[in-house]
Amino acid sequence: MSDPELNAFDEDEVKDWINPGIPGIKSMLDGAGFPRGHTILVSGGPGSGKTTLGIQFLYEGAANYNQPGIYITLDEDPADIKKNMSSFGWDLETLEKEIRLIFIDVSPVRVVPTDRAGLVQLGMQEFKLVKLLEAIHSGIDEIGAERVVIDPVTIFMLQYPSQTERTHALRDLIAELRKTPCTNLLISELRGTGMDREYQFEEYLSQGVILLRTFPRADKLTRMLQIEKMRGVNIDPQPRPYEIGENGIEVFPTLTAFG
Secondary structure: OOOHHHHOOOHHHOOOEEOOOOOOOHHHHOOOOEEOOOEEEEEEOOOOOHHHHHHHHHHHHHHHOOOOEEEEEOOOOHHHHHHHHHHHOOOHHHHHHOOOEEEEEOOOEEEEEOOOOOEEEEEOOOOOHHHHHHHHHHHHHHHOOOEEEEEOHHHHHHOOOOHHHHHHHHHHHHHHHOOOOOEEEEEEEOOOOOOOOOOOHHHHHOOEEEEEEEEEEOOEEEEEEEEEEEOOOOOOOOOEEEEEEOOEEEEOOOOOOOO
């Protein structure tokens, strides 16, 4: 399922690092951070904080590391996303005005009013890899982006009818992203959260994989973050607990998930 040429990686190629800006994750990456230019899959179930992690990654980069970012949504309206993120105190609007952060909506589904009561969804049949790449390159040229988040890449893959087409489309997307100066997060749905789950083909193609899982325990929900792989980095592969608090996501790298 994996592409040998795409997966070929020499650790000596890693010469620079991106600070994720998310407390605890850097410690799980041998203190180094994300390798600059990597495309990293962030996969989790509903309510696990996938979008929060993506926005936090962009916000920290733009606000604290002078690294402009692009958030590309294929599903939710940018206004709704920014409203949902407002509770964390992130001043996304100022970053937008200063052209350090942009939101690009390339959803393949549009909702429009009709003469009848209600709304109708219109599919965009022309939505393919070329449309997504046009949005990415346009955003990079506009603000000199160094960080990109595509949320959710699952929607992009579903535009292709067969598993083979989806695999090739994602492989081509990642290959094109590697030609840019950006470090990229691909947000996807985790199909199966058990420890004995089957691996998804996205995990084989990506250069890094971060899993977000939630487990109900007694009267509370246990959240667990695991770095499954990160090429070029010595990782802590153990599941570590995390919380979504008033400042966003925080991982506790010295604790065990079920301790």
